[in-house]
Amino acid sequence: MNRPQFISFEGIDGAGKSTHLAATEARLRATGATVVRTREPGGTVLAETLRELVLHQRMDALSEALLVFAARREHWLDVVQPALQRSEVVLCDRFADASFAYQGGGRGVAWEQLQVLERWTVGGRTPDLTLWFTLDPAEAARRRAAAREADRFEAQELDFFHRVHAAYERRRQESPDRFECIDAAPSVQAVGEQLAAALQRRGW
Numbered sequence: 001m002n003r004p005q006f007i008s009f010e011g012i013d014g015a016g017k018s019t020h021l022a023a024t025e026a027r028l029r030a031t032g033a034t035v036v037r038t039r040e041p042g043g044t045v046l047a048e049t050l051r052e053l054v055l056h057q058r059m060d061a062l063s064e065a066l067l068v069f070a071a072r073r074e075h076w077l078d079v080v081q082p083a084l085q086r087s088e089v090v091l092c093d094r095f096a097d098a099s100f101a102y103q104g105g106g107r108g109v110a111w112e113q114l115q116v117l118e119r120w121t122v123g124g125r126t127p128d129l130t131l132w133f134t135l136d137p138a139e140a141a142r143r144r145a146a147a148r149e150a151d152r153f154e155a156q157e158l159d160f161f162h163r164v165h166a167a168y169e170r171r172r173q174e175s176p177d178r179f180e181c182i183d184a185a186p187s188v189q190a191v192g193e194q195l196a197a198a199l200q201r202r203g204w
């Protein structure tokens, strides 16, 4: 089996992605792989600057979509594509699915417009494997409230996160083989075990 080389982590805020990123990176490195761990929006100086704007400035929904895809193009050209060309493994905290979920599902930007941006900016390239952490939005909100101050997205109502979840599900249905769903409700250890099993199924 070909091991997935470009792996993304997705899910609503507070589902537990960050909690499991370092262990996943360690698991991949233990096989001898060279791993680049990165995030979106971000991963380059310019893209991190755009992240600050998107997370903290009020703006129109389409402007927000254009900025996250601009950040993605910078990150793709400077970081992700070169690493893939060097045969390294790229572990990315969110990629274009997040734009369909948040700008599409959450903010109501048309799916077709996002598809055009995806083709324009990264040639339609998707991760080889997407680890999707699923959690009830109310529980995710409780976890976030206990952990940190909210940014523009995290401050949204529960209904926003239900729409984000539904848009992730639509993306999954569009390419079901790419997704591994991780039930993020149980304990950190139990979620970690699911994640390890999913990676093992995919050859890691």
Ligand SMILES: Nc1ncnc2c1ncn2[C@@H]1O[C@H](COP(=O)(O)OP(=O)(O)O)[C@@H](O)[C@H]1O
Pocket: 011, 012, 013, 014, 015, 016, 017, 018, 019, 020, 143, 144, 146, 147, 184, 185, 186, 187, 188, 189, 191
């Ligand atoms: N399985 C879990 N059960 C209970 N709390 C968790 C679990 N996984 C993560 N948390 C806690 O929930 C909060 C949000 O987790 P985090 O990993 O930051 O989520 P994300 O990166 O998806 O936004 C953190 O305080 C984290 O310690």
Ligand SMILES: Cc1cn([C@H]2C[C@H](O)[C@@H](COP(=O)(O)OP(=O)(O)O)O2)c(=O)[nH]c1=O
Pocket: 013, 014, 018, 039, 040, 041, 068, 093, 094, 095, 096, 098, 099, 100, 102, 103, 153, 154
């Ligand atoms: C990549 C991406 C993220 N986002 C949002 C989702 C998150 O709320 C936020 C930052 O994501 P994230 O890095 O997961 O935040 P944290 O580490 O604080 O959990 O950006 C979009 O709205 N569109 C996108 O394309």
